[in-house]
Amino acid sequence: DAGVTQSPTHLIKTRGQQxxxxxxxxxxxxxxxxxxxxxxxxxxxxxQYYEEEERQRGNFPDRFSGHQFPNYSSELNVNALLLGxxxxxxxxxxxxxxxxxxxxxxxxxxSIL
Amino acid sequence: xxxVGLHLPTLSxxxxxxxxxNCAYSNSASDYFIWYKQESGKGPQFIIDIRSNxxxxxxQRVTVLLNKTVKHLSLQIAATQPGDSAVYFCAGGGADxxxxxxxxxxxxxx
Numbered sequence: 368d369a370g371v372t373q374s375p376t377h378l379i380k381t382r383g384q385q386x387x388x389x390x391x392x393x394x395x396x397x398x399x400x401x402x403x404x405x406x407x408x409x410x411x412x413x414x415q416y417y418e419e420e421e422r423q424r425g426n427f428p429d430r431f432s433g434h435q436f437p438n439y440s441s442e443l444n445v446n447a448l449l450l451g452x453x454x455x456x457x458x459x460x461x462x463x464x465x466x467x468x469x470x471x472x473x474x475x476x477x478s479i480l
Numbered sequence: 481x482x483x484v485g486l487h488l489p490t491l492s493x494x495x496x497x498x499x500x501x502n503c504a505y506s507n508s509a510s511d512y513f514i515w516y517k518q519e520s521g522k523g524p525q526f527i528i529d530i531r532s533n534x535x536x537x538x539x540q541r542v543t544v545l546l547n548k549t550v551k552h553l554s555l556q557i558a559a560t561q562p563g564d565s566a567v568y569f570c571a572g573g574g575a576d577x578x579x580x581x582x583x584x585x586x587x588x589x590x
Contacts, residue, residue: 409580466512471523
């Protein structure tokens, strides 16, 4: 039973570029959340997708957008990249049934030059 | 808003001893708390969760205690092993997804 998978594992971009990160949820999960983790910090919530709609959003600018597909997989898009966007981007999936634990992938390490 | 934070950035324990990692939260509206373990180069791994209508929950070698009066959460690891070495995060469930603290790095001394 595959857990949460993310691609790519590492990515290098330059300022001003755009990036798309991908996530496949754990089998049986229907909800996907995205987090940004800076070095030495805890993950920060970006947004959550359920039924192909953005349901909740953290304190991130509109440059961060996402999508969820009918098979529950998800993409995170970041436009006009800034140096400060360098971080580990984590995807977590869960089952939308009350408070259920979120299970994380190993993330995409994004470096902005 | 809510914040979730840990008391100590680093905790060093002897192999075989019990470890206690503490966490304080500020927003009593959070009704769900989770502990995660994150090893270097990996994503957070679910350890145990607890709902606000409970004050204790036990798993395999781990126990989570919740004190709503003082808004305090703790993770106890029994008979700490080298494989327990990692950064431990508490997280609170709320309207803005999970809110994480900065983490405690658990170091195991041989």
